Amino acid sequence: MNRHRDLPGLILALASAVAVLTALGMVFLYAPREATMGDVQRIFYFHVSSAWVGFFAFFVTFLAGILYLIRGERQWDILALSSVEVGLTFITMAVITGSLWARPVWGTYWTWEPRLTISAVQLLIYIAYGMLRRAVEGPERQARFAAVYGIVAFVTVPLSWFAIRWWRTIHPDILTGGGEMTLTPRMVQTLLVSLAAFTLLYVTLLRQRIRLERFADALAALRMTQ
């Protein structure tokens, strides 16, 4: 049993627990109350952090996809798949916190604000990625198709971003006018700590997901030999 103990994983988990709690404390106790939006604005720190982690996770999938196509090693596919799953969790959080924030500030749960829209587009793209994986038979072909989709998908994201942003500047949303705010140094510090905490949490979850997939592989291999 001893060899299954994952000390670095445990340390990572503890470190991210401390980091997330610190960030939470800073969000509520250290960061000042925003002048126009009030306490509602405090959702901003976790909203931005989860959106950042989501984008970063899909970037990791993009890189892992390229490496898989070049090297053909299972580990890169595991990384790509794990990063998508963890990334989906965070991007879903970004979309949900975004709509929760939009409700009191703009009076609606959904607004076609560019950053919110691109997050929703990403969510749809990587749900499609998961559907593609599940629909493909054979682990090797599954990895190959997923790698190609992960690459093409990530390449279209910047183009989507430009398209959505220009689209919104042509049809300006009067509603979103009140969303601008200036950040005080304390706010910036809180945001940076939140970003670091969420990134650490991403690494922790990613590591666990990779481990889980390795165990699943090992189990499948054991079943094959019997």
Place this chain on the structure above:
Amino acid sequence: MDFLDKTWAIVVKDVAAEWHTREMLSAMLVFAVLALLVFSFALDLRGATARAAAPGVLWATVAFAGTLGLSRSLVREQQTGCIDGLLLAPVDRTAIFFGKALGNLFFMLIVEVILLPLFAGLFNVPLLRPEVLLVTMLGTVGYAAVGTLLAAMAVNTRAREVLLPVLLLPLAFPVLIAAVQTTGALLEGGTLTEAGGWLRLIVVYDLVILAVATLTFGYVLEE
């Protein structure tokens, strides 16, 4: 045979095969007309409404009719075993991609050539201008290219045709938004230079997708 000859041979084969039955093309066309009717009932397309909604309706119709043709073109390739023959033949994978993509582009353009005058006549919208035709073609290039790559994957899955729109539409958002905006600007009396930013976005999308698809198509086919 050099690269272009091989690509061309695949296009000719696809067009000839389709010409025997015309089942795909007729399905796309009838579907496109039906979509126009659905939009017309749903949005009450008359007068100023028709003009405002025209670019969106046009591109939604093209996108949906396109997915029909794209999956059909690759499903047929697989059912007849033709793709295996192509893979055995000394043909560059890139030539297969360009052949299939050009064939799909050709079928989509035929649908558009019929759709545009019909649309213009039914809803009294001045769509028959060389600029609109150019934008339509450029937008379709990117859509057909990314669609061909994804359709080649989708036909090798359990879900087949069902999966293609789910994979394709979120990746086609940039080109669809840009094409709708350019068409809209042209309909409002603008020139191509005024819609230059959007037009550039379409061209950049086309080039990026063609490059990525050229690099990755081999991995989709390799068995």
